[in-house]
Amino acid sequence: MTAPLPLPPVPKPFQLPFHYGALHQIGIDWLVDPDPARRLLAKHHPGLTAATFEDGQALVSLNYQLYFAQYAFGGGITQEIEFSIIAFPTDEGDRLPSLTYAQYAQGWDQTKLLGIARIHVVCDNPFAIRAGHELYAEPKYPGWFEVGLPSLNGPAGETWTVRCKAATIGPNDTLEKASAPLLDVTAELDGLASAAANSAPITGYGTDHEGRLLAGPMNVYQPYRWYDLAAPEHTGRTRLAVHAPDDGLGHDIRTLLGDEAPAVGAWTFQSPPVAAHNRPYYLPTRPHL
Template identity: 90%
Template sequence: MPLSLPPVPEPFQLPFHYGALHQVGIDWLVDPGPARELLAKHHPDLSAAAFEDGRALVSLNYQLYFAQYPFGGGITQEIEFSVIAFPTDEGDRLPRLTYAQYAQGWDQTKLLGIARVHVVCDNPFAIRAGQELYAEPKHPGWFEVGLPSLNGPAGETWTVRCRAATIGPDDTLEKSPDPLLDITAELDGLTAVAANSAPITGYGTDAEGRLLAGPMNVYQPYRWYDLAAPEHSGRTRLAVHAPGDGLGHDIRALLADGTPAVGAWTYQSPPVAAHNRPYYLRTSTGTSVT
């Protein structure tokens, strides 16, 4: 019997269209045991993908995106902590891939997806949308960031600090000064590879235990940076400031201090317009221009 599609509750509409997206992800190969335990707890119908030496893959990815609505615009930031996984019942359909092959988009089944374990977001409406539409484990936080930008100094360094927050009356975000985690990716001077990894499958498990898969199309290639060489071990840094909360506890369970990242990937929407430098005009008053 064909499966029915999950409902789309009001006031949401799908697909959700991004007006602009800026994103950085960092990947780590880890001991598969803790990853399997985490999936069994959060997504029992998923299995951790196995890469080099049978290791599992975990990822942190930060997103800054803009959406245009009938009433105006909205800006959202979020960070996702995920295990790369697949539906257990579909394991016989998967290709055997190295991490580098996966990162460049060689899995055309798109069964290898991100099993979200924690999502921290600064937009209460987006938190509700993620929970109700995609069964995302989404909760509030806020961000202080430094990003590569055409409107700033040249460079390819990303810095993201995530802090705690709560949702107050009238769906307002109430910020806390308490830091949750920091990530840094210094990608300056590295050559990126175009990665055809979209659509990216995001997995969720709803309150009834049903497994959901939601693909996200990105209309241009990602840029993937191979960080496996020892000389790149210091290019990314992760600091967990709240090891006792759910996010910090689960990161610590999977990532030992100092575990080097094996890769990073970025996406930045191209500009759609540019307001150029002005110039002086000669006028009939005879004003001189120097």
Template identity: 85%
Template sequence: MTAHLPLPPVPEPFRLPFHYGALHQIGVDWLVDPGPVRELLAEDHPDLTAAAFEDGRALVSLNYQLYFAQYAFGGGVTQEIELNVIAFPTASEGRLPRLGYAQYAQGWDQTKLLGIARVHVVCDNPFAIRAGRELYAEPKYPGWFEVGLPSLNGPEGKTWTVRCRAAAIGPDDTLEKDPRPLLDLTAELDGLTAVAANSAPITGYGTDHEGRLLAGPMNVYQPYRWYDLAAPEHSDRARLALHSPDGGLGRGIRALLGDEPPAVGAWTFQSPPVAAHNRPYYLPTGPRL
């Protein structure tokens, strides 16, 4: 008989589940040589196995998030970027369906065992950094962002630009910005047709300091939008520039992506607006006729 595992602790002052008030997200996927991916997982997540897609290649994903959360004391906005490997618990291999990349990207894996093994996570919120480390065993550290996003409050277009810069956590858990850029990520999705992707819940994997594997699902309550970038004419739609190749994030990207093959897909999510403040209009004044 299999013994039941205890749930991981939830230390104070955290509460779970964590509820997002709004979420804006862009992810870019690359199919890569599986050798370096397996080596990294063996070191960082020994109980995970890299998923194999076309020609046995592994899948690496870089995703940026901008989200709002409402707390008892008010609200907060957080940004982060994750470098992930798509992987599954080795002990559960027999439950997995056999999928190609496009099928996985559209959410065909209803076991949700194909999840994200986090390699590096850069975040601009010290409280969220602490929560990621303590609750989900995320390799999370400080950075900050300059971004351009598709928005109903901006010019038309579907181009995303994300610049991640270095930072440190100072006294009283304040973020101390460093002007040094770490990376730029650009995804030009204008003119492309998206496919609705039923990929949530997304399972995030972490390995804690005791070597225990844990999984934390994230529910997103509407479909993602997936863009197929595999055709040669789309090879320059997604671009990645490393400005700090010898830092932790840069080394991880260089190890996993090598010479950076063309991205095979991109996926986005943007929370719908909940209210709109409309254009004003003039009222007649003066004596009534």
């Protein structure tokens, strides 16, 4: 019998679990040729195997997150985008059910072995970048974002637009923005019916500098909304533009997606509001005597 493994360390000043005060997220999925996905996965996560779905295709996911966290000293807002291959630990393959993409996207894998093997993570919060490295072995580096999101405080609609730009980390852990765009993502989900997806906890995989494979589950306490984009009439609802095709992220996206195979699905989560400040009203006034 194999001896139990120790838990990975939690270096100071971090504490786990990390609690999200609010989360707004969109993910877009593509079915792709499995061979390039396997080669790229082997470079980053040799202990993982790329999952396959319809016609033996691999699955690639790009997800954007905007989240708020409350700390003892106040609050912090973070944005990031993850480019991942859906994979499982090679030694656990015999435990996995056989699933279509739609079944996986709606949460039918109750083993939660099918997870996101992160290849690139771009983030606008230097503290979150450090936490990703030290806690979860995430390949995380700086960038910044210009976005348009569905919001109760904005125009009605279900269109998401995300522009990711390059950045560096300057003195005192400050984010120094550059003007160079990395990629643009658009998802026009207006008018589409969604299905409730019981996909959490989502397992995120990382491989540390010593080659050890880590699995970090993320619980989301309400269902995701999943949009089936497989029908030909939905081909134009998502768009991905790579502006830096020669850098790591852009190169790997082009390698796996080519000229962008149409997305097969999108999934979203938006935290419900916890309070509302209502419209004011006038009070009658009486003349002073």
